[in-house]
Amino acid sequence: MKISIVYSSETHHTQRLAEAIHIGCHSVDNINSQLIQISDEDFQASRWSNEKILAELDDSDAIIFGSPTFMGSVSSKMQAFMEATVSRFLPETWNGKIAAGFTVSGGTAGDKFNTLSTLTTFSMQHGMIWVGLGCNPFNETHGINACGHYYGATGRAAPDDDPDKAPSPQELKEGQYLGARVAFYVTQLAK
Template sequence: MSVKIQIIFYSSYGHIYQMAEGMAAGAREVEGAEVRLLQVPELVPDEVLEKSGAKAARQAFAHIPVATVEQLPEADAIIFGTPTRFGNMCAQMRNFLDQTGSLWMNGSLVGKVGSVFSSTATQHGGQETTLTSFHTTLLHQGMIIVGLPYSETRQMTMSEISGGSPYGASTITSGDGSRMPSENELAMARFQGRHVAEIAKKQAQK
């Protein structure tokens, strides 16, 4: 039996994109999983992106198709990835989700699996509040929320700086964005992707 997994993300400098690729790699380990990476539309003007260095960084994942709201009901599970903006999801992701009112009205996402991952610039920069506040939107859509269970013991790592919580995988970028996801963080992303795909497959078999 096939199960369709969408990984929908926004990334400025590639941190969330790398985590999204980790999620995809994990999900593809599940037999029958059809995984698709999609990114939400950009809202920031080109000149601003260029000044911040984000325009050049975004070329690494410019080949990823842009998501549309109409595609969401095709999935059995959707994994969302967003950087943190002051303890919340980024505006690009919020704007995308705010266009799903018709899906809410029709119950189009009810019973589908939903999961979230994030990034922050500092250890306590809001990765957990971003994940848990994102869950509120998924609950309004009637989705089944899946996090990162403690059976993934890498989230208990104390020997190095690392993201990851029971709410979802995450990465810490450092204030200037120079730190890319560590192997520990990418491993948690792979675990979460696989975990979501396994649960979605079980749901589809009912």
């Protein structure tokens, strides 16, 4: 079973959270996951286009979307990617696939909710099944979700923070947890 983690990252902080999610996906048997970064090479006249990546996503059982939170929402690269998926929207190519999301911003709250709700709405428009964290910040067993972002994994990093130090180890653990949770549900739907 295949999970694709597609994300944009300008300062490598969102990339670190994507890598943690990737590790979490691989903690579940029979799961293959891949990281797909939205890159500058796929833009022409401010439009994103890469049919090979879209075909990879078509072939995935789950897609986890990630974006830094810029000015209260997804990055312009992620927005351009989302708009380019209209070719999958009309024929409902991604209908029934599992989806999840993650984001990193400079503040503790940092309008992460808006970014995650944008990714959720996008996924729901495609007919996807959204998987959130599924744990509250008061559950000592998990030790994650300290800020109460239920929609997905989140991290905090100022633009000039060292990517080796931010997001925090606890936030990376949260990413691993989300990856494992998505992988678990992929295996359950395959039964």
